[in-house]
Amino acid sequence: MLHVTRYTKMPELPEVETIRLQLEKDIDGKTIGRVEVLSKKQFVGDPQSIIGKKIIDVERSGKILSIFLENKLFLNIHLKMTGQLLYTKKIDDACFRNTIPFSNTDKMPGKTTRVIITFSDGSGLFFNDMRKFGWMKISHQQIVPKSIDVLSPDFTLEYFKKNVCSTGRPIKIMLMDQDRIAGVGNIYANEALFIAKINPQRKSKELSDEEINKLYDAVKQVIKKGIKYKGSSAADEAYVTPEGDKGQMQNHFFVYQKEGEPCPGGCKGEIKRIKQGGRSSFYCPTCQK
DNA sequence: CTGCGGTCCTGAAGGC
DNA sequence: TGCCTTCAGGACCGCA
Numbered sequence: 353m354l355h356v357t358r359y360t361k362m363p364e365l366p367e368v369e370t371i372r373l374q375l376e377k378d379i380d381g382k383t384i385g386r387v388e389v390l391s392k393k394q395f396v397g398d399p400q401s402i403i404g405k406k407i408i409d410v411e412r413s414g415k416i417l418s419i420f421l422e423n424k425l426f427l428n429i430h431l432k433m434t435g436q437l438l439y440t441k442k443i444d445d446a447c448f449r450n451t452i453p454f455s456n457t458d459k460m461p462g463k464t465t466r467v468i469i470t471f472s473d474g475s476g477l478f479f480n481d482m483r484k485f486g487w488m489k490i491s492h493q494q495i496v497p498k499s500i501d502v503l504s505p506d507f508t509l510e511y512f513k514k515n516v517c518s519t520g521r522p523i524k525i526m527l528m529d530q531d532r533i534a535g536v537g538n539i540y541a542n543e544a545l546f547i548a549k550i551n552p553q554r555k556s557k558e559l560s561d562e563e564i565n566k567l568y569d570a571v572k573q574v575i576k577k578g579i580k581y582k583g584s585s586a587a588d589e590a591y592v593t594p595e596g597d598k599g600q601m602q603n604h605f606f607v608y609q610k611e612g613e614p615c616p617g618g619c620k621g622e623i624k625r626i627k628q629g630g631r632s633s634f635y636c637p638t639c640q641k
Numbered sequence: 642c643t644g645c646g647g648t649c650c651t652g653a654a655g656g657c
Numbered sequence: 658t659g660c661c662t663t664c665a666g667g668a669c670c671g672c673a
Contacts, residue, residue, distance in 0.1 A: 362666070393649095415667085432667055434651085464651090483650045485667065521644070530668075537667075630646085631666060648670085655663080 363431045365535030366578025372412045374594045378439045382471040391466035397490025414497035414534030428495040435486030439594035443476035497534035502575050512568045524552035539608050542634050544570040546607045551640045552633045607634040
């Protein structure tokens with residue numbers, strides 16, 4: 353009996369960066385006209401406070417998106433597992449009935465729509481999130497992770513090494529720790545460890561200098577590859593760009609969601625799946641030592 | 642300080 | 658057919 357693959361949904365740095373790039377084109381310069389909050393626990397701050405404010409920039413740090421508004425106001429967004437932002441050029445009344453069945457590519461709200469932002473030109477943005485883990489927060493400062501973003505010039509080998517060497521937890525857990533490295537989630541942690549040929553269960557601080565160097569390069573490499581392919585949207589994944597388009601990175605995975613398949617490294621082994629910290633890890637036991 | 646386990650939330654899938 | 662249980666997971670919280 354084959355194990356049935358369950359696809360997960362989780363925007364990581366490349367997915368959020370792809371959304372940011374599209375959002376910049378779609379909403380930069382627009383003025384917020386209306387904010388409909390359908391899920392109160394997911395929206396922190398007074399929605400009224402951003403009405404009439406013009407969007408001056410869209411930035412990202414780690415997995416957190418921040419829409420810069422006039423008067424030093426920020427609308428920060430975390431999509432967590434199943435969050436989506438969908439842009440539509442024209443919001444009509446049907447959009448507010450909230451009765452339209454949800455689909456990944458519908459530029460309409462459905463039963464998972466949590467916030468609807470309308471702009472003064474009639475266009476709008478839907479924040480959909482099936483599992484309600486995601487959030488929108490209004491603040492007076494950009495909300496950023498405690499750690500350094502993988503794409504930042506400050507994400508140096510020295511910084512990476514310092515973090516790798518300061519914990520005895522498994523390296524896979526370390527890579528996903530947003531207090532140490534901002535932007536890497538389950539997909540890219542698995543892929544980077546495969547490229548660097550390191551077993552995800554290895555104790556972080558016990559990696560050799562050579563392994564740390566290889567892993568540092570691998571992390572940067574997979575993140576850039578993810579952006580190149582506009583993120584990953586396997587099967588029923590929630591992730592789509594604000595235009596409703598799916599990413600292509602899932603067609604270029606080495607090990608993620610490949611349990612039972614032959615190792616792409618050419619050895620005779622097959623990809624194994626284990627649990628670490630409640631999350632799935634995929635790796636080749638032969639290649640990754 | 643570090644590490645670890647519970648929690649949030651929903652829908653799909655499996656068992657009987 | 659249908660109800661019930663289990664599972665998926667990013668980040669946060671509380672505890673040892």
